[in-house]
Amino acid sequence: MVVDGIGASVRRKEDLRFLAGRGNYVDDINRPGQVFAHFLRSDQPHGKINGIDTEVASKMPGVIAIFTGEDFTQVGGIPCGWQIHSKDGSPMVEPRHPVLAHGKVRHVGDPIALIVANTKQQAKDAAEAVVLDVESLPAVASLGAALEPGAPLVHDEAAGNVCFDWQIGDAAAVAAGFAKAHKIVKLDLVNNRLIANAMEPRAAIGEYDVSSGEYTLYTTSQNPHVIRLLMGAFVLQIPEHKLRVVAPDVGGGFGSKIFHYAEEAALTWAAARVKRPIKWTAERSEAFVTDAHGRDHVSVAELALDADGKFLALKVRTQANMGAYLSTFAPSVPTYLSATLLAGVYSTPAIHAEVKAVFTNTVPVDAYRGAGRPEATFLLERIVDLAAREMNMDRVEIRRKNFIPKDAFPYQTPIALQYDSGDYDATFNAALEASDYTGFEVRRKQSAAKGKLRGIGISTYVEACGIAPSAVAGALGARAGLYEVANIRVHPTGSVTVFTGAHSHGQGHETTFAQLVSEQLGVPHDQVDIVHGDTSKIPFGMGTYGSRSLAVGGSAMVKAMDKIISKGKKIAAHLMEADVHDIEFKDGKFSVVGTDKAKAFAEIALTAYVPHNYPIEELEPGLEETAFYDPKNFTYPGGCHIAEVEIDAETGVVDLLRFTAVDDIGRVINPMIVEGQVQGGIAQGVGQALLEHAIYDKSGQLLSGSMMDYTMPRADNIPNIFVGTETTLCTHNPLGSKGVGEVGAIGSHQR
Amino acid sequence: MPQISLIVNGKPASADVEARTLLVELLRDKLGFTGTHVGCDTSQCGACVVKIDGMSIKSCTMLAVQAAGSTVTTIEGLINADGSMHPMQEMFREHHALQCGYCTPGMVMSAIDLVESHPEGLTEQEIRHGLEGNLCRCTGYHNIVKAIAAAWPLMHGKQVPLAAE
Numbered sequence: 001m002v003v004d005g006i007g008a009s010v011r012r013k014e015d016l017r018f019l020a021g022r023g024n025y026v027d028d029i030n031r032p033g034q035v036f037a038h039f040l041r042s043d044q045p046h047g048k049i050n051g052i053d054t055e056v057a058s059k060m061p062g063v064i065a066i067f068t069g070e071d072f073t074q075v076g077g078i079p080c081g082w083q084i085h086s087k088d089g090s091p092m093v094e095p096r097h098p099v100l101a102h103g104k105v106r107h108v109g110d111p112i113a114l115i116v117a118n119t120k121q122q123a124k125d126a127a128e129a130v131v132l133d134v135e136s137l138p139a140v141a142s143l144g145a146a147l148e149p150g151a152p153l154v155h156d157e158a159a160g161n162v163c164f165d166w167q168i169g170d171a172a173a174v175a176a177g178f179a180k181a182h183k184i185v186k187l188d189l190v191n192n193r194l195i196a197n198a199m200e201p202r203a204a205i206g207e208y209d210v211s212s213g214e215y216t217l218y219t220t221s222q223n224p225h226v227i228r229l230l231m232g233a234f235v236l237q238i239p240e241h242k243l244r245v246v247a248p249d250v251g252g253g254f255g256s257k258i259f260h261y262a263e264e265a266a267l268t269w270a271a272a273r274v275k276r277p278i279k280w281t282a283e284r285s286e287a288f289v290t291d292a293h294g295r296d297h298v299s300v301a302e303l304a305l306d307a308d309g310k311f312l313a314l315k316v317r318t319q320a321n322m323g324a325y326l327s328t329f330a331p332s333v334p335t336y337l338s339a340t341l342l343a344g345v346y347s348t349p350a351i352h353a354e355v356k357a358v359f360t361n362t363v364p365v366d367a368y369r370g371a372g373r374p375e376a377t378f379l380l381e382r383i384v385d386l387a388a389r390e391m392n393m394d395r396v397e398i399r400r401k402n403f404i405p406k407d408a409f410p411y412q413t414p415i416a417l418q419y420d421s422g423d424y425d426a427t428f429n430a431a432l433e434a435s436d437y438t439g440f441e442v443r444r445k446q447s448a449a450k451g452k453l454r455g456i457g458i459s460t461y462v463e464a465c466g467i468a469p470s471a472v473a474g475a476l477g478a479r480a481g482l483y484e485v486a487n488i489r490v491h492p493t494g495s496v497t498v499f500t501g502a503h504s505h506g507q508g509h510e511t512t513f514a515q516l517v518s519e520q521l522g523v524p525h526d527q528v529d530i531v532h533g534d535t536s537k538i539p540f541g542m543g544t545y546g547s548r549s550l551a552v553g554g555s556a557m558v559k560a561m562d563k564i565i566s567k568g569k570k571i572a573a574h575l576m577e578a579d580v581h582d583i584e585f586k587d588g589k590f591s592v593v594g595t596d597k598a599k600a601f602a603e604i605a606l607t608a609y610v611p612h613n614y615p616i617e618e619l620e621p622g623l624e625e626t627a628f629y630d631p632k633n634f635t636y637p638g639g640c641h642i643a644e645v646e647i648d649a650e651t652g653v654v655d656l657l658r659f660t661a662v663d664d665i666g667r668v669i670n671p672m673i674v675e676g677q678v679q680g681g682i683a684q685g686v687g688q689a690l691l692e693h694a695i696y697d698k699s700g701q702l703l704s705g706s707m708m709d710y711t712m713p714r715a716d717n718i719p720n721i722f723v724g725t726e727t728t729l730c731t732h733n734p735l736g737s738k739g740v741g742e743v744g745a746i747g748s749h750q751r
Numbered sequence: 752m753p754q755i756s757l758i759v760n761g762k763p764a765s766a767d768v769e770a771r772t773l774l775v776e777l778l779r780d781k782l783g784f785t786g787t788h789v790g791c792d793t794s795q796c797g798a799c800v801v802k803i804d805g806m807s808i809k810s811c812t813m814l815a816v817q818a819a820g821s822t823v824t825t826i827e828g829l830i831n832a833d834g835s836m837h838p839m840q841e842m843f844r845e846h847h848a849l850q851c852g853y854c855t856p857g858m859v860m861s862a863i864d865l866v867e868s869h870p871e872g873l874t875e876q877e878i879r880h881g882l883e884g885n886l887c888r889c890t891g892y893h894n895i896v897k898a899i900a901a902a903w904p905l906m907h908g909k910q911v912p913l914a915a916e
Contacts, residue, residue, distance in 0.1 A: 011844055018852030019840040021786015021826035025853065028785035121769065199790045199798060199853040199888050251788070251853025252888050284791040506851030506889045676847045676890060683891030707795035707886070715882035715892040720875075744891075 005519030009672035012511045014504070023249045026203040026218050031277035034205070035064055037267060038123035039280070040113040040130050041289065042105035045139035045361040045700025046152065049103060052113060053131035060129055062122030065274050067114045067266070069102030075269065078262055079234040080326040081226075083477045084164045084335055084357070092164035092357070095155040097325035099235065099262045099269070105134060106154055106324035107361050108702060109289025114266050116274055120281075139361035139700035143298050143319045146360045154324055154359040161359045163322050164331065168339050169352035169415045177313025177350045181304035185390050187383045191375045193296035193321070193694040194687075195288060195710060196368050198505075200251020202291060203281040206267030210275055214242050217268050221247040222257045222503050223543020226480065228535050230260040230328065236269055240535075243268075247533040250505035254684070255367040256291045257505065258545045259328035263290075288705045293694055294368020296321035297334060297375050303383045309393050311402050313350040316342055316379065320357045323364035330366045331357060336416075336476050337464070337546075338372030343413035344380040345424040345460050345638055346402040351415045361700045367545065369684055369745040370463070377461040377746050385458075396437070399428065399460060410731070417464060419636045426726040427662045428460060431640035434722050435660035440644070453647040461747045462638040465547035465739035468631035483630035484548070485540045486556035488517070488564055490623040492609035494602025495527040501541015502553035503532050506680075507741065508673045509549060515669050516554055516735075520561045522588020522601055539626055547739030550669065551635045551730065558734045559627035567623065568604045574615040575599055575607060635730045635738035639663035641682070641747035654690055656717070661747060662724040666738030674740050675723045681744015682721055687713040689748070755819035759784065760828030768815040775799045777815035778825060786826040786856045790886065797885030800857035800864075801825050807864035809857075809884070826856035829863075838905035839863050839898070848898035850889035858885050862899045866906050873903055 004010050017023055054066040077096040084092045101110045113130055117123035140146035140154065146161040154161055178184060205218040215238055221227050224245040231245075232238045250257060267278050282290065298319045304312040320334035339353035384402075388395040404411050406423040413419065432438075440456050447454035467473050470481035485501040496517055502509060514528040531537055544553075565585045572590035573580040576597045584593050591598035607614060608623040644658040661678055668674050691711040695703045704710040729736030756765040759782060766781040778784040778801070787810060790798035799810045802824040829837040839859050842848070849855040865881040866873065873881070878899050879892070887895060 012847065014852070015844040015849060018849055018855050019826075019836060019843055019859065020830050021784070021856050023786070023852050025785075025788070027779075027789075121771070197888060199796065199851065199886065200788070201790070249852065252851040254888070281789075284793065284796075508850070672847045676850060676894060679891035679893045680850060680889045681891075684888070706793050707791045708793045712795075712886050712888070713891075714886065715896065716876075716879040718892050720896075721891060721893050 004525035005515055006667070006669050007671070008515065009670055010511055010515055010525060012508050013514065014508065014510045025200055025249045025251055026205065026220050027281045029205060029218055029248065031205060031207055034277040034279050035116055035118055035274065036120040036123050037278045037280040038115045038120065038127050039111040039263065040115060040127040041286070042101065042108060042110040042112055042134065044105055044134055044136055045108050045141060046137040047105045047134040048137060049101065049105060049112070049134050051133035054113065057115065057126040057129035060122065060126040062118035063126045064116045064118065065270065066126070066130070067100065067270055068112065069098055069100040072099040073102060075099060075265070076235040078260060078265065078325070079230050080331065081230065081328045081479050082332040083479065084166050084331040086164045087167050092331055093155070093158040094326060095157055099265045107363055108700060109363060110324065111262055111266070114270060116270060116278055141361055141696040141698055141700040143321050143358055143360065145698070146358045147319065154361055158359050163326065163357040163359055165356045166335055167352065167354045170350055171352045173350035173414070174313040174315050174352040178304045181312055182307040183305045183391055185303050185383060185387045187301045187386055189299045189301065189379055189382060191295045191297040191299070191378055192688065194294040194368055194692050195694050196254040196256035196291060196294060197712060198252030198254055198256060201282040201284055201287045202257065202261065204264050204267050205277055205279045206271035207277040208272040208275060214244065215268050215272065216244045216246065217264055218246045218248065219264050220250050220257050221245070222250065222253040222505060222545055223541070224503065224533055224535050225501060225541045226543050227260050227264060229480070231265050231268065235265045244536045247503055250503070253505045254369040255294065255371055255545060258543070259292055259366055285706050288710070289363055289702055292327045292364050292366035293323065294365065295375060296365050299379055301379055301383050303387055305387055305391060309391050309398050309401055311346055311348040314342060314348050316353040318353065318355045320355055321362065321365050322357050322359055323362045324359065325364050327364035327366035330364060332477065333367050333372040334375070338376045340416045341373050341376035341462065341464060342380060343415060344377065345404060345462050347404045349414060353415065362696055369681060370742045371546065373463040373742065374685070374746045377459065381459045395458060396432065400425065418633065419462065420633055420731045421728040422462065422636060422638045422664060423726065423728050424460060424638055427639040427664050430724055430726050431642050431660050431662040434662060434724055435642040435644065435658065437642065447646050453649050454645070455647065456642065456644045458640065458642050459747050460640045462636055463742060463746050464634040464636055465742070466551040466631055466635050467546055467548070468552065468634060470630050480542065481630070482542055483628050484542055484553040484556045485538070485626065485628050486553065486560045487539050487626040488557065488560040488624065490564060490605045492606050494523060494605040496521065496523055497529050497531060498557060499531045499538045500553050500557065501538055501543065502549035503544040505544070507544065507549060507677070508670070512550065512669045512673060513554065513557060516557055517561065520558065521564065547741040550735065550737045551733055551739045552629060552631055554735050554737060555631065555733045556627045556629035559629050560625045563625035563627065564623060567619065567625070568601070570615065570619055571604050571607050572599050575613065632732040635666065635733070637663060637665045637738040637740070637743050639743060639747055643748070656686060656690070656719050659719055660722045661744065662726055663743045663747070664726050664728055665740045665743060666727065666730045667736040668725060669737065674725070677740045678723045678744040679721045681742060682748045683713050683718050685745045685748025686718060691717060753816055755816055757818050757820060758822040760824060770816060772815040773811055774813040774815050774818050775810035777818070778810060784825045784827055788853055788856060790854065795886065796854065797861055798854050798857040800860040800885070802860060802864070807860055826859060837863065839866070839902045842898040842902040842905065846894045846898040846901060848890060848894040854885060854887045858887060858895060861885050862902065866899060866903050870907060873900065875900065
C-alpha cells in the first residue's frame with residue numbers, strides 16, 4: 001500500500017521553492033546580453049494610422065531598434081485556433097490580426113511600435129518620443145453599439161460587425177414544445193465582462209542563436225507546445241526543431257495565458273534582427289488592455305413548461321463579444337463550450353440556441369475560467385428560478401422534478417453532448433444539508449430583526465471538461481488535436497522522471513502527478529519528479545486549460561506506465577524463469593503468481609539498463625515509455641453551490657456569509673489540492689457576481705483599467721467555504737477523474 | 752547615477768541606481784532578490800511587500816535611494832542558515848495557502864507583520880482585514896487565513912493548540 005498515492009493530501013513539492021522565493025518565473029530569468037522591449041500602444045479605440053515618426057526616438061540614449069507594423073507585413077497574422085460556420089454554411093469572418101497594428105488601430109492597447117533598448121526605462125523614454133499621426137475613427141465599444149444599423153465597422157470585411165451567426169439544436173422540436181406549453185418564462189441576461197488578472201503579469205523573452213539558427217521564447221504560457229505550433233507554423237514560419245518555447249513557473253493563468261499573443265511573435269522575430277535576447281514584462285495597466293478578457297455575453301432565453309413544472313423546451317439567443325480580433329479559442333467559447341451545456345443537469349427534451357459573435361473596438365475576448373460553461377449555468381439557473389417563481393413552485397422542487405435521473409446515464413442531451421455519469425440528486429441533497437437550507441427561514445428572521453435582508457441562492461450545474469476526442473473537436477471546428485502526452489523515464493536505480501505535456505501554473509501537478517506514479521509503480525513520492533513547460537524536453541503536449549490536466553494528461557501517464565509495467569513483466573519473467581503471463585505487478589513488486597519469487601521495481605529497472613542477463617533478442621534495453629492519450633469523450637463534473645448573503649438595505653452592502661459547494665469531480669487524487677481549486681474558483685465566481693466588471697465607456701476607453709478601478713476580491717470579501725464531494729466515476733478514462741479546475745467558477749457566479 | 756548601500760537579508764549590498772529606480776527594482780533587477788514580485792503598478796496587490804527597518808512596506812512605493820542605509824528583509828531572508836523555514840512559511844505549506852506562488856512572498860511578509868503586531872491574538876475577521884493590502888487570485892484566501900491563524904501560536908511561543916480542522 002502506498003502512503004503517498006491516490007487519495008492522500010500530500011503536501012506540495014513545489015511549495016518549497018515558492019515559499020523560499022526561489023520560484024523561476026519569466027521575469028526572474030535574465031539572459032546573457034539581454035536587452036529590453038517596450039510596446040507603444042494605441043490610446044485610441046479606433047483610428048487610421050497616417051504616420052509613425054521614429055526618427056527622434058531612434059536616436060535616444062540606449063535605443064537599439066524600433067519596429068512598426070510595416071516591418072511585420074511579410075509574416076503571418078496571429079492565428080485563430082477554432083473555426084465556426086454560420087447557419088448558412090459560410091465560415092466565420094476571420095480578419096487578419098497583425099503582429100503590430102498596420103493601417104488601423106482597433107482597440108485601446110493595440111500595439112503600434114516595439115522599442116528595443118538597453119534598459120527598460122530607456123525603451124519607455126524612447127516610446128514617448130515616437131510621433132504618432134493616428135486619425136480618430138468612430139468606434140463601437142459594446143455589443144449593442146456594434147449591431148446598430150449603420151454602425152462603424154471594426155473590420156471592413158465583417159458586414160454589420162458580425163463574425164458568425166451560428167445555431168445548434170432542433171428548432172422545430174423547440175417550436176412544438178412551446179406550442180403545447182402551459183407557461184413560458186422569458187429572461188434577458190447580461191453576463192458581465194471580466195479580466196482574468198492572474199497575479200503574474202504576462203512576460204516574455206525572445207532569443208536567437210546566430211550559430212544554430214535556433215529561436216527560444218520564454219513565455220508566461222499555459223501551453224508552450226501550442227504556442228510553438230501557432231507562432232512557428234502560422235506567424236513566423238520557424239520549423240519546430242528550430243524553435244524552443246519555455247513556460248517555466250507561471251503565476252496563474254485562468255485561461256488568459258492559453259492564447260498566442262502578438263508580443264510573443266514580435267519579440268521572437270525581433271531577437272533575430274537585433275541578435276540579442278529581448279525581454280518584455282507587462283505592467284499591470286498594460287495587462288488590462290492586452291490580456292484577453294472574458295465573458296461579455298448578452299442573452300435572451302425562453303423556457304416552456306407544462307402544468308406540472310416539467311421543462312418542455314428551451315430557446316436561447318446570445319450575442320457574444322469577440323473584441324477587435326479573434327483570439328486563439330474565442331469562437332469556441334460561446335458556441336461549443338457554452339450552448340452545448342444548455343441542458344445542464346435537466347432533462348429538457350428540446351433545446352435550440354443561436355449565437356451571434358460580434359466584433360467591437362475592445363480587447364479580444366476569449367476563455368476565462370469556465371469558458372462558456374459559467375455563462376450557460378448562469379442563464380439556466382436564473383431562468384429556472386424565474387420559472388419557479390412564475391409557476392409558484394418551490395425552487396428546490398422544480399429542480400428535483402427536472403434533474404436527469406441517476407439511472408439515465410449515459411444520457412444523450414438534445415444538443416450534442418452525451419453525459420457519461422452523474423448523480424445530481426446526491427450533490428444537491430448534500431449541499432442543501434451542508435448549508436442547513438431548511439434552517440434558512442429562521443436565519444432570515446434573525447437578520448430581519450437586525451434590520452437586514454437575508455437571501456439564499458442555489459445553483460446546480462454540469463460542465464464539460466477535457467474537450468475530446470480529437471476527431472470530434474476537429475469536426476466542431478478545432479484546428480488542433482486535444483489529446484495529451486506523457487513520457488515516463490525510469491532511471492537505472494528506479495527513480496522516475498515524468499515529462500508531461502500538461503502545464504502547472506498553480507494546480508500542483510508536481511505533487512499530484514507524482515502521486516499517480518507512486519500509486520501505480522509503487523515508487524516513493526520523493527523518487528518521482530515531474531517536468532513540464534519546455535518543448536525541448538517534452539515530446540509534445542496540448543497544455544492545461546478546460547480542467548483537462550488530470551483527466552487527459554493523467555490518463556496519458558497511466559497509459560505510459562501500463563507500457564512500463566508490461567515491459568517490466570517481460571524482464572521479470574526472464575530473470576525468474578517464469579512465463580510472462582504468470583507475472584503479477586503489485587505494490588512495486590513483480591512476482592510469480594502462486595510462489596514467493598519476486599523482484600522489486602528498482603531491480604527490474606537496473607536490469608533494463610544493465611542488460612547482462614536479459615532477453616536481448618526480444619526486448620530492447622532501457623525503461624522509458626511514451627503515451628499519447630486521446631479521450632473518448634468529454635468528462636462531466638457536476639454539483640450544487642449554495643450562497644447565503646445578508647444585505648444592508650440602506651447602504652446596499654452585500655455580506656456573503658456562507659458558501660457551500662458539493663461537487664462531483666470523479667476520482668480525487670489529492671483532497672487538499674481539490675479543496676484549494678474549488679475555493680479559488682468560487683472566489684472568482686463571487687468576484688464576478690459581486691465585485692468585478694470590465695467597463696468600457698461609449699467611446700471605447702476602458703474605465704476599469706487598473707486594480708484601483710477593477711475590484712478584485714480581497715480576503716474580507718470571501719467567507720469560509722465549505723467544500724464537499726459526492727463521487728460518480730468518469731466511465732471512459734482509466735482514472736475515473738473528471739476535472740476540478742473550473743467547477744468553483746462555474747457553480748458560483750449566479751446573482 | 753547615485754550609489755547607495757544597504758543591508759539586505761543580513762548582508763551588505765550596494766548598487767548604482769537612477770533617481771527614479773524603485774526599491775523593488777533595485778532588489779529584483781540589481782541585487783537579484785527575485786523572490787519579491789511585482790503584480791501591479793498602483794500599489795494594490797502587495798506582491799512586493801518586504802520588511803525595511805522592522806516595518807513591512809510595499810517596495811514599489813519607495814524609491815531605492817530612500818532605502819540607503821536601511822536594513823531590508825525579503826522572502827529569501829526568512830530561510831534559516833540550516834535551510835529550515837519560518838513558521839509562517841511552514842504553515843503556508845501545511846495548509847495549502849499558495850497555488851501559483853506569485854503573491855506568496857508578499858503575502859507571507861504581510862502575514863508575519865500582522866502576527867507580530869498582534870501579540871494579544873488575532874480573530875479570523877482581523878486576519879481578513881489585515882490582509883487588505885494583498886491580493887491572491889488563486890486560493891480564495893480560505894487557506895491563507897487558516898495558515899496565519901496556525902502560525903500565530905508558533906510565532907508567539909504559546910502552546911495554543913491548532914484549531915481542529
